[in-house]
Amino acid sequence: MSEIVSGNTRKESGPNGKYLGSAFILYLNYFIHGIGCSLLGQQVIKEFLAGQWGTGVEKVTMVAAALGLGRLITLPFSGPISDRMGRRPCALLGIASYALFFVGIAFSPNMQVAYIAAILGGAANSFLDTGVIPACVELMEPKSGLATMLTKLFISMAQLLLPFMMGALAVANLPYSVLMYVCAAVILVIGVLVLKIPLPEKKAAGAAEGKTGDKADSFLGSLKKAKFTVESVALIAIGFTCTATFQLWLNCAQTFGKEVAHMTDPGMMQTYYSAGTIVAIFVTSVLVNKFLPVRFLAIYPAIATVMLVLVYMIKTPAICMAGAFVIGYSAAGGVLQLATATVNDLFPTIKGTITSIIMIASSLSNYTILSLAGSLGAAKGAGSVIILNIVITAIGVMLALFVNLRYGRLAGKEK
Structure with a gap:
């Protein structure tokens, strides 16, 4: 890895x-x-x-x-x-x-x-x-x-x-x-x-x-020529899961901090979150020159999963602040961008179309997961949304591990 x-x-x-x-x-x-x-x-x-x-x-x-x-x-x-x-x-x-x-x-x-x-x-x-x-x-x-x-x-x-x-x-x-x-x-x-x-x-x-010199196809035509594998579909699905991780945190974590961790100023979590994101951008920009970007698709969500579990179990203001920084770093610090870069590498002849696909997955995540979180939070409380985030982020880790294990074969076949 x-x-x-x-x-x-x-x-x-x-x-x-x-x-x-x-x-x-x-x-x-x-x-x-x-x-x-x-x-x-x-x-x-x-x-x-x-x-x-x-x-x-x-x-x-x-x-x-x-x-x-x-x-x-x-x-x-x-x-x-x-x-x-x-x-x-x-x-x-x-x-x-x-x-x-x-x-x-x-x-x-x-x-x-x-x-x-x-x-x-x-x-x-x-x-x-x-x-x-x-x-x-x-x-x-x-x-x-x-x-x-x-x-x-x-x-x-x-x-x-x-x-x-x-x-x-x-x-x-x-x-x-x-x-x-x-x-x-x-x-x-x-x-x-x-x-x-x-x-x-x-x-x-x-x-x-x-490769034959024919003109580019429509969106559906490009998809047919892409020859998707199970691995590449899993990679696109990461666009859905990684977006869900940071969107759920951004929209619901402050409610958890106030109602469950009894924070007096949960708005401070946003400051720590933004700081984590900016730090991640600089650190990861250096690291991607030394390591394959696909490796971070597993490492960063794994860190986010552990942090979410700690936040849910410990339930203190201090852990919420730490969680905000770590989630900002590991979930919002470029995972979606790295997933986009990886699919662009795997499908070099349809970069625009493949970028569309992963961004569609991200947009669907924005709508569906936040809608579910709103219903779930109203029915069972803020803690249930953290559990939802843990489950989705863990699924993202499993998808990324699968992609990493098969990446060599996938790159050789698609590129």
């Missing part, structure tokens, strides 16, 4: 320096995405928008759910668009959609307009995931694990700075809509840069063709 990646197994020693500037500009999209995916979850933003719409704060949460709906609607065809038309057009679609999202939310006179804007925001996420991630993987070959981890870094940096941005607006006595308009303007500037940066377009075009 601790197999070191030998230099003899790689044809290249590192990414082409010619494209590092291009990769940085593409990653800037994920800084804006970090703001976009967190914006509707901020309490002050919720209150601001509720006042703007003349409705209750809970309606903002309903609008935020439309982000997931937008992802699910567009993921089945955003990947094939990336594989057939190239990474640049797909990324530009994401950029345009995000600009419309920010302007739509800022301008929205009611919940209905905001809901449509949120669907566009989810679509933007899909196009960025299937355009920017494969592009960066190609730009930074053979360091695909590092390429995907950097998307998480830019998201986390934005989420870390977002409270300070909102605080600055409050001090300046400016409406929070100013931040949304600024984000729209910035991502449009990034879009202009994306139009101009050099990208390996021939590689993108080649990715849109099979």
Whole structure:
């Protein structure tokens, strides 16, 4: 499991320096995405928008759910668009959609307009995931694990700075809509840069063709050509389980801390969680250059499982704080990105489509597992949600162990 990646197994020693500037500009999209995916979850933003719409704060949460709906609607065809038309057009679609999202939310006179804007925001996420991630993987070959981890870094940096941005607006006595308009303007500037940066377009075009030179298929056609094995399906399922782990913690752990561990300030768990995530990004970005990314798909969820068991059994404020840091590190610190990198390595001719598949699994996890947790928590209490998290995370560990045991065979067959 601790197999070191030998230099003899790689044809290249590192990414082409010619494209590092291009990769940085593409990653800037994920800084804006970090703001976009967190914006509707901020309490002050919720209150601001509720006042703007003349409705209750809970309606903002309903609008935020439309982000997931937008992802699910567009993921089945955003990947094939990336594989057939190239990474640049797909990324530009994401950029345009995000600009419309920010302007739509800022301008929205009611919940209905905001809901449509949120669907566009989810679509933007899909196009960025299937355009920017494969592009960066190609730009930074053979360091695909590092390429995907950097998307998480830019998201986390934005989420870390977002409270300070909102605080600055409050001090300046400016409406929070100013931040949304600024984000729209910035991502449009990034879009202009994306139009101009050099990208390996021939590689993108080649990715849109099979070995026979035929044009890329539709989403279903690409799936038929992918020749999925039990191992690759298990790998995609990890996208579901790893998302469930950190989403359940983010949405339910503070309730456990307050009701079961009797914490006076459970909100502090978020600070520790974010710190763990950022530490993981830096540590893992170094480690993936020495070890196969697939190894972390088993190690990190195993750490998370042990930590969840300790939190459930000990039930103290101190263990909840420690748990927040460890779960932030082991569950939200890049497992989904590493799973994405691994499936991109296994299916090099349909990177966009395969990214769509794993992100669909992640989006389904957001919706189904949180819905189940809401019903379970209401019926049996916060502790039952921790148990649910333990079970799902343990399943993820078993899937990852299976993939690791068969990885050599899978890579040899699919690549």
